Amino acid sequence: MTDVTLPPRKRSRFFENRAALVLALLAPVLTFFIVFNTIPTLWLIGLSFYNFSLTSGMPPDFVGFRNFFAILSSKNAIWFDLSRTFTFVFAAVTVQTLLGGLLGFLFWGSKDMPGRRVALTLLFAPMVLTPVATGTFFRFIYDPTFGIFNYLSRALFDSGPIDFLGDPSLAFWSVLAVDCWMWTPFMTLMTLAALGSVPTAELEAAEIDRVPMWRRLPLVIWHHGKFIMMLGILLRTIDSFKTLDLIIPMTKGGPGQNTRLVALELNKQAFESFNMGWSSAYAVLLLLISIAMTSVFIFVLNLRRRRESGS
Amino acid sequence: MSRLKEWSYYGLLWLVALIFFAPIAWIVMSSFKTRSDILAIPPKFFFTPTLENYRELFNRSEIFQQIGNSIMLSLGAVIIAVIVSFLAAFCFSRFRPKGTDFLMFLLLSIRMLPGPAVILPVFLMYVAFGWKDSHLWLMLFYAMFSIPFSVWILKGFLDGVSTRFDETGRVNGGSWLHIIFKVVMPQVRPGLIAAFIFNLIFVWNEYLFNFIIGGVNTQNIPYALMVGTYADGGVNWTFISTMTSIYIILPVVFIYLFQKYLLVGMTFGTVRGEV
Numbered sequence: 001m002t003d004v005t006l007p008p009r010k011r012s013r014f015f016e017n018r019a020a021l022v023l024a025l026l027a028p029v030l031t032f033f034i035v036f037n038t039i040p041t042l043w044l045i046g047l048s049f050y051n052f053s054l055t056s057g058m059p060p061d062f063v064g065f066r067n068f069f070a071i072l073s074s075k076n077a078i079w080f081d082l083s084r085t086f087t088f089v090f091a092a093v094t095v096q097t098l099l100g101g102l103l104g105f106l107f108w109g110s111k112d113m114p115g116r117r118v119a120l121t122l123l124f125a126p127m128v129l130t131p132v133a134t135g136t137f138f139r140f141i142y143d144p145t146f147g148i149f150n151y152l153s154r155a156l157f158d159s160g161p162i163d164f165l166g167d168p169s170l171a172f173w174s175v176l177a178v179d180c181w182m183w184t185p186f187m188t189l190m191t192l193a194a195l196g197s198v199p200t201a202e203l204e205a206a207e208i209d210r211v212p213m214w215r216r217l218p219l220v221i222w223h224h225g226k227f228i229m230m231l232g233i234l235l236r237t238i239d240s241f242k243t244l245d246l247i248i249p250m251t252k253g254g255p256g257q258n259t260r261l262v263a264l265e266l267n268k269q270a271f272e273s274f275n276m277g278w279s280s281a282y283a284v285l286l287l288l289i290s291i292a293m294t295s296v297f298i299f300v301l302n303l304r305r306r307r308e309s310g311s
Numbered sequence: 312m313s314r315l316k317e318w319s320y321y322g323l324l325w326l327v328a329l330i331f332f333a334p335i336a337w338i339v340m341s342s343f344k345t346r347s348d349i350l351a352i353p354p355k356f357f358f359t360p361t362l363e364n365y366r367e368l369f370n371r372s373e374i375f376q377q378i379g380n381s382i383m384l385s386l387g388a389v390i391i392a393v394i395v396s397f398l399a400a401f402c403f404s405r406f407r408p409k410g411t412d413f414l415m416f417l418l419l420s421i422r423m424l425p426g427p428a429v430i431l432p433v434f435l436m437y438v439a440f441g442w443k444d445s446h447l448w449l450m451l452f453y454a455m456f457s458i459p460f461s462v463w464i465l466k467g468f469l470d471g472v473s474t475r476f477d478e479t480g481r482v483n484g485g486s487w488l489h490i491i492f493k494v495v496m497p498q499v500r501p502g503l504i505a506a507f508i509f510n511l512i513f514v515w516n517e518y519l520f521n522f523i524i525g526g527v528n529t530q531n532i533p534y535a536l537m538v539g540t541y542a543d544g545g546v547n548w549t550f551i552s553t554m555t556s557i558y559i560i561l562p563v564v565f566i567y568l569f570q571k572y573l574l575v576g577m578t579f580g581t582v583r584g585e586v
Contacts, residue, residue: 018406021487025402028395029418029458036455037421040432047432103327113321121567122332127577128562129335130516132533133555136540137338140548148337148354155353185331186577193574193582228582235578242425245518249537263425270431271523283428290423297423298416301581 041287048281054274067281078262078285085241085261088172092179092240097233100184104191124189126182135249138178139165142250165251171258175247182246183236190232194225227304234297241293262286335559341552349548364553373535381531381558383446384521385514388453393506395454396461397499401491403462404469405477415466418459419579426519429456437524444526452524453517457510464509464580468502469495501572502580508569509576512562532558 048067052060071078103123110116126134141147142164153159164174198221206216244263247253253260253268266286270279341349343360368374403411421429433452434443442448472495480490496503518533525534536554540546566573574582 017487022402022406022408025398025406026408029399029462032395032451032455032458033418036433036452040436043435044428044432047435106327107324110321110324113324115325117567117570119325119328120570121563123328124566124573125332125335125559125563128512128516128566129559130518130533130536130555132516132518132536133338133551133558134334136536136551137334137555140341140546140551141334141337146350146352146354151353181331181334189574189577190582231578231581238423242423244426245533249540263427266425266431267427267519270427271434276431276435279427279431283431286425286428290425290428291420294416294420294423298419 044280044283044287047277048284050277050280052277052280054276060277063277067278068285070278071281071285078265078282080257081260081262081265084172084257084259085263088176088179088243088261089237089240091176092183093233093236095176095180096184096187096236097229099180100187100189101191101229103184103188104195107188107192108195124185127185129182131182131246132249134178134182135246139250142174166255168255168258171251171255175250175259178250179240179243179246183240186236187232190228191225194228194232195221197228198224227300227307230300231297231304234293234300238290238293238297241289338552339556341548342556344549344552346549349552364549368550368553368557377530377532377535380446380529381515384450384453384529384531385511387450388514389457389507389510391450391454392457392461392510393465393503396458396506397465397496397503398491399458400462400465400469401495404466405474415463418462421456422459422579430520430523434523443524444528446529449521449525449529452520453514456520457514460510460513460579461506464506464575465499465502467575467580467583468499472498502575504569505572505575505580508565508572512565515558515562 047060049062049064050060051063051067052058107120113119142149144150144161144163144166147164149164150161153162162170165171202220202224203216206220211219242263243261244267247259247261247264248267251259253264262282263286266279266282269275269282342364343362344355344358345361345363348355348358402408403415437443437448476494476498477490480494485494516533517531518537521529521531521534522537525531530538532554536551536558539550539554569576
């Protein structure tokens with residue numbers, strides 16, 4: 001299009017400047033990324049081949065792949081943390097999608113509700129609360145002596161004190177519940193967006209054709225809303241995989257290792273034990289997992305784009 | 312719908328919203344209680360409110376520095392990030408240089424990595440260069456972390472602005488700078504706002520990076536909440552509830568005022584629309 005509308009003299013100037021312009025526009029971002037991301041990442045990969053601890057005062061010692069072998073073969077380490085993390089991710093995403101989806105349907109068609117904006121603000125507030133504050137305060141809410149949950153369970157079921165965060169069989173699920181409280185509104189938001197993307201004309205057509213609701217759902221609603229829902233699920237999957245500052249103030253990964261997710265373990269090894277070589281190798285493994293998840297995310301996005309430009 | 316049915320439906324929705332807000336309301340209520348009222352068994356729903364906690368909070372000398380740090384770090388980082396990202400997003404959207412898709416992927420992947428994995432090599436670098444505990448370098452790191460988000464949001468918006476605007480500007484002899492800032496930029500204002508708000512909330516609530524590569528001088532409120540938990544042999548609940556109540560005002564006001572942009576912000580700009 002440019003070729004048609006621009007006179008020749010202009011066009012040549014345009015192409016001469018183009019490379020310089022592209023470079024000038026990208027330079028700041030590239031600088032930021034090379035300094036704060038590329039160099040550190042290369043440093044990380046390099047360091048993962050060394051035995052290096054900040055506390056020992058010894059210079060880094062090249063050990064090849066030994067850090068990786070140590071992590072992958074150790075009896076009590078990464079596999080347990082990973083399976084715990086994926087259980088966490090799976091449970092969190094399932095509960096949040098189902099509950100959030102349900103609430104999304106519930107809020108669908110509330111356009112004329114009095115005070116809708118305030119109600120939605122209240123509903124979405126858990127998402128923007130500082131995770132550190134959330135975690136700390138939920139320790140109080142869960143407290144076996146002073147906590148309100150224990151008060152309610154005593155009053156309603158006459159049960160003894162329940163130590164939600166100290167009991168090894170409960171801690172994981174208590175932490176999970178807080179994550180669900182925090183992020184179910186996000187899936188509600190996504191469901192509302194997905195429902196909003198369904199063309200009204202098709203919904204009206206279904207209404208006129210008297211398509212029953214249970215058939216309307218897969219035929220009309222899911223057809224249009226599935227990409228937004230899938231993006232929501234993917235974003236939640238990736239985000240809950242990273243969960244860290246919500247759990248630290250609640251349990252610090254305990255009791256035992258019951259709430260120790262990969263991010264917490266890495267945080268502890270790197271910044272409490274200062275096992276830099278080992279931690280770097282651990283971080284490289286997490287990097288590979290994250291790249292895989294990002295690729296899936298991008299793949300789904302591209303599917304959507306292709307569909308949009310195709311139709 | 313009959314009137315009764317309509318009102319019970321709205322009542323139910325309000326109930327859901329209030330249930331989700333209840334823990335936060337409990338925090339805010341606690342901030343107006345005395346220490347013994349907070350720890351009372353059974354929990355007190357009715358009590359004589361006191362402002363003593365707030366008075367005590369603002370008597371802590373370091374509190375103003377911490378709040379100042381929170382404001383300065385988040386504002387500074389996000390302003391830098393949005394400007395830098397806008398330029399890059401314009402470039403990606405209009406010129407599509409080779410490797411655009413790969414760069415966009417690379418940008419996003421940093422947001423997908425658990426925090427400690429991101430900060431570990433940066434920590435070593437900061438220690439080696441003596442950049443730790445410096446406002447400038449912490450702000451620049453936060454800016455870098457806010458860039459991916461902003462580029463994704465802004466590219467989505469820029470793709471929606473017709474290239475005819477650029478062409479018209481070029482034909483009429485406008486310089487690229489004029490086109491970028493005077494012609495195109497005003498049209499993506501919603502994108503700029505969304506990028507600004509959501510990165511601001513992120514940096515506002517960020518704890519780990521501040522803890523690891525910041526220090527005594529640069530500590531923000533999440534840092535203070537994490538380390539200030541214990542006092543006088545117990546958990547300092549008055550401090551936590553009071554500080555949290557003050558601290559959540561800004562994000563909550565933002566999601567009220569900018570509800571239109573909530574969806575864009577929460578999904579890296581990959582989903583657009585209003586709720």
